[in-house]
Amino acid sequence: MKREAEVDSSESPDKIPKTMADNHRATQESAFISPSSARPDRQTQLFDRQLRLWESSGQKRFEEGAVGICDCSSTSAQIAKNLVLSGIRMVEMFDKGKVRQSDIGNHFFLEQASLGKSRAVECSRLLGELSTSKYNPVHANDDEIYDSEHWDGIEDYSGLAEWTAKICVRMLHDDEQATSRYCWDFNVPAILVQTCGLVASIRLQIRELSVIQTHSKSLVDLRLDCPFPSLLEYVNSFEMDKMDSHEHAHVPAVVIIIHFLEIFKSKHDGKLPQGSAERAELKQMILAEKRGADEDNFDEAVSMIWKACQPTKVPTHVEELFNDPHCEKLPWFDGRFWLLVKSLREFVARDPSHRLPLSGVLPDMKSDTKNYIKMQAIYRQKAAEDLKAFKEIVNQLAESIEDVDDDEPQSESGHYHDPPQLDLYSEMVETFVKNSAHIRVIRGRRYGSDVSKDFGK
16 A cells, blocks of 8 residues: 655654764664564475465465376486475385496486395485475385286275376386376376486376466456445545545545446446547546646556456356356366355356455555555455355355265276265365456366377388
8 A cells, every 4th residue: 555654753863873874883783683573484484486486375285295206217306306395295106126236327316325225215215315394205115116017906096086196207108008097087197207318208197177276466356347335335435526635635546436437337328438439538537537646546547447447247267167067066086176166156146246256355556544444344344245155155055965876987987986075174265265266177188199109100
C-alpha cells in the first residue's frame, strides 16, 4: 500500500546523529544488528533457491517424494545426487551388479575400497553422506532390477502407486517397455534415460498429473465488472464531489473504476464497454473527475479499464475439467483432486452469479490506511463465505460417493486398485479454492505410442 512517510517529531534531539560520521556509524550498526526473528531458518538457508522456484508448498511436496532409480551408473548417481541435495525423502537404487574397476574410473560415488562389493550398497552409502538430514535417504536394493522378469514375478502391486517417479537408466528396450507399462497402469511418472558418452536421450511418460498451485503471476480477482453486494455498497458510500483534496487523492482505484463502470453500464443497457471507442469514453469519465496531476489513484483506475471490461466467468480450461469423465466417476489414483473439481462444479452451479469462489487477494494500490483495510476486509469476508460454502459442498459429495466395487478392475490391464482416497485436509481445500481459476490437468502419452518401430532405419 502506497502511503506517504511520516516523520516522528517526538524523538529527542540526543538520539539524532550530530555529525555525518555519527550518521554513517549509526547506519552501519543498524545494518549489522538485526533481530533473531529476521534471520532465515535452517530450511530456508539450505533450500533458498528451490523455495524461490516453487515456494514452500512445492518444497514440502518434494520432501515427501519417493523415487526409484534403476541402475547405479554414473548418470544414475548424478541424478540421485541432485535429488538428495534438494531434500527428497527417499531414493531407492536398484542394481544387482558388483563394483568393477571400470565403474570406479567414471563414477564419483564409488571408491577403490568399493571394488567387488555391491554397486547399489556402495553407491547409496557414499551418496548418503551428502544428505543434510539425520538419516540416509538413499536406500540400496541389490536383490531386484527393473526387467520383464521382475514385473512378471510380482504378486502384490499395492505399493507401486505410492512412488513419486521411476527413473530408468540404460535399460534394454524390452525392459523399458515392461517398466513403462506398469508405471502407466499405476499412474507413476516414468523417466527413461539412455546415454552414450556426451549424447543422451530422455523420455518422459506421464499418464495424468493434476496441478493446483500453478504459481500464476496473480491470484487477484477484484470482480470489477460484477461487484458483489457488500463491495457495491462500499463503493456507493463514497461521495467524491464532497471530498477535500486529501481524501479525493486517496480514494482506492477499485472504488473509482467500479463507480464509473456502473455509471457507464447504466447508460448502455447494463453492457460493458465493447470496443476501443467505448473504453475511451470510460477513460474520459474517469479523467474528468481527476482534480490534479498528483492524483495517482485515478491513473491506477485508468490502467484497470481493460481488465474491468473483461467479463468475469469460469475459464475455458476449468469448464473442460467440469465435463471430464473423471468428474463423474472419481479415478482411484487422484480421487482428492477430482472430488474438489466436482465440488467446484457444484459450487458454480449453486452460485447465483455462476462464478468461481473469490480468492480474496487484494493488490497494492494508492490509498490511505483506513480505506485500504476496510476494502481488504470486504474482499476477505466474501472469500471466507465462499470457502465455507465450498467446504459444505465437499463434505456433502464425499458422503454421497459410494466405495468402488472390489470386483471391478480399475486399470487397463485388469489389476485391482484401492478405492480413491477422499480424505482432505483444510489447507489443501483452502489452497484449491484460492487457485481455482488456475488449476490444470496434464495428460501425456504412453511410451512407444508416438514412435514408429522403423524410426532410424
